[in-house]
Amino acid sequence: MDTATATLPMPAPQDLDLVAVLGALADPARLEIVAALAQVPEAACGQLLEGRMAKSTRSHHLRVLREAGVIAVRAEGTYKFSRLRRDDLDTRFPGLLDAIVTGALPVVGGNPPAAGPLGRAAAAPRTQ
Amino acid sequence: MDTATATLPMPAPQDLDLVAVLGALADPARLEIVAALAQVPEAACGQLLEGRMAKSTRSHHLRVLREAGVIAVRAEGTYKFSRLRRDDLDTRFPGLLDAIVTGALPVVGGNPPAAGPLGRAAAAPRTQ
Numbered sequence: 001m002d003t004a005t006a007t008l009p010m011p012a013p014q015d016l017d018l019v020a021v022l023g024a025l026a027d028p029a030r031l032e033i034v035a036a037l038a039q040v041p042e043a044a045c046g047q048l049l050e051g052r053m054a055k056s057t058r059s060h061h062l063r064v065l066r067e068a069g070v071i072a073v074r075a076e077g078t079y080k081f082s083r084l085r086r087d088d089l090d091t092r093f094p095g096l097l098d099a100i101v102t103g104a105l106p107v108v109g110g111n112p113p114a115a116g117p118l119g120r121a122a123a124a125p126r127t128q
Numbered sequence: 129m130d131t132a133t134a135t136l137p138m139p140a141p142q143d144l145d146l147v148a149v150l151g152a153l154a155d156p157a158r159l160e161i162v163a164a165l166a167q168v169p170e171a172a173c174g175q176l177l178e179g180r181m182a183k184s185t186r187s188h189h190l191r192v193l194r195e196a197g198v199i200a201v202r203a204e205g206t207y208k209f210s211r212l213r214r215d216d217l218d219t220r221f222p223g224l225l226d227a228i229v230t231g232a233l234p235v236v237g238g239n240p241p242a243a244g245p246l247g248r249a250a251a252a253p254r255t256q
Contacts, residue, residue, distance in 0.1 A: 018231045023154035028147055095227035103146045103221035 005076045011069040013088040021093065024068030029053060030061045031104040034070060037084045038101045045073065045080040133204045139197040141216040149221065152196030157181060158189045159232040162198060165212045166229045173201065173208040 011017070025031060033048055045062055046055075053061075062082060065071045070089070071082050089097045139145070153159060161176055173190055174183075181189075190210060193199045198217070199210045217225045 018228070019154055019156055019159065022150050022228070026147055026151035026154050031147065093227060093231035095223050096231055099221060099223035099227050100146070100150070103224055 005074050008066060008073040008075065008080075010066050010072055010085075013069075013085075013092065016069040016088060016092045018093060020068040021070060021089070021096070024064050024070050025100055027061070027064075029057070030065055030070075031100070033058075033061055033065065033082075034084065034097075035101055035104045037071065037082060038086075038097075042081050042083040045082050048082065133202050136194060136201040136203060136208075138194050138200055138213075141197075141213075141220065144197040144216060144220045146221060148196040149198060149217070149224070152192050152198050153228055155189070155192075157185070158193055158198075159228070161186075161189055161193065161210075162212065162225075163229055163232045165199060165210060166214075166225075170209050170211040173210050176210065 011020075025034065029049075036048060037043055045058070048058060048062075062071065062073060066073050066082075069085060072085050073080055073082050084097070086097060139148075153162065157177075164176060165171055173186070176186060176190075190199065190201060194201050194210075197213060200213050201208055201210050212225070214225060
């Protein structure tokens with residue numbers, strides 16, 4: 001049985017704003033989320049940094065990233081999946097995302113190795 | 129007659145923090161200052177975006193940039209001169225500064241063409 005997929009609101013590629021993008025990324029938790037998403041095509045929002053922050057805190061950070069245009073979020077049934085808007089960001093701000101993800105590695109590297117950047121769960125989105 | 133030069137306090141290269149750097153840059157006026165400084169080895173602080181913002185506003189922005197490690201400021205007599213910490217930033221966050229300066233160009237490009245990025249005055253620091 002198919003489930004309808006809806007993409008949550010986000011700025012159009014031509015409306016990406018550098019100040020908004022930088023502001024969204026100027027936060028350790030959001031940098032960590034972006035570094036985690038840089039490693040996978042897409043991740044189930046519920047598995048991102050699982051057990052590392054409250055669900056409401058993660059929802060807040062994902063909303064900030066989405067509204068700034070850093071990530072796209074799609075809802076499929078009761079699940080949500082996030083991905084980096086790599087192509088849009090690379091087109092608008094060449095080199096920025098790679099530089100930030102690379103620069104964030106020492107920050108993200110401070111995590112307990114056992115957990116991994118996507119938390120305890122696997123990176124692959126859950127199928128329903 | 130020589131005048132003593134003093135460098136104002138700033139984080140050491142190894143203490144540069146990505147969140148602090150991104151936070152300092154997530155502001156249109158500070159992006160504009162950085163884009164202006166990217167074009168010159170050094171600029172007299174008093175000439176940066178001259179006539180475009182209040183002196184106290186500019187001082188505030190320069191302090192935020194300095195404390196985040198984006199710029200170095202030296203005082204020479206009653207004058208202050210700013211420069212981008214390009215080498216330190218490029219070493220710590222490869223590609224970040226170039227990506228941000230390039231990405232900021234459309235923002236900065238909104239200025240009146242006659243003024244130029246350093247304001248009405250010339251870029252070269254004044255000699256005493």
